[in-house]
Amino acid sequence: MPFTFVRIDHVQLAMPPGQEPRAAAFYRDVLGMEEVPKPEPLASRGGAWFRAGTVVVHLGVERDFQPARKAHPGLVVKGIDELAAALEAAGHEVRWSDELPEVRRFHTDDPFGNRIEIIDAG
Template sequence: MPFTFVCIDHVQLAMPPGQESRAVAFYRDVLGMEHVPKPEPLASRGGAWFRAGAVAVHLGAEHDFRPARKAHPGLVVKGINDIAAALEAAGHAVRWSDELPEVRRFHTDDPFGNRIEIIDGG
């Protein structure tokens, strides 16, 4: 092949319009991601962008919003027990999975019901 994939620049999820403060409360305040201002003309569409190191999550506002229950980002973290504790302390369910015995991971949902997978990165 004459091309090579390098990385994923970001993952886009959806959220209901006008719920940016709830996105910030989860992605910034619970997960510790930086809230990155959306550039114009994208900012006028609503939604919110977040980044932590090489990981970027963009939330776009959708009028006919439906949460992603099956499709999801898989975020690799160091300190999986700490992020699980932070989620639980903030009232978010942590569902540990043993379906892949060689991978320590769990699922949670953002405040809009989008499924998020957290994978132990050591």
């Protein structure tokens, strides 16, 4: 191939209109991501951007929002047990999976019902 993929720049998830404070409460306050200001003209569309190291999540507004129940980002984390405890303490369900015996992981949902997979960095 004459080209090479280098990395994923970001993952885009959807959220309902006007829910930026709930997005910040989850992605910033629970997951510990930094909220990144959106540049204009994108900021006027609503939504929110978050970053933790090289992991970048964008939330865009959809008027007829439907949560992503199957499609999901898979985020690799050091300190998976601590993150699971923080999610549960904040009222978010943690669903551990043993379907891949060599991978320690769980699923949770953001406040809008979007599925998120958390994978142990080992």
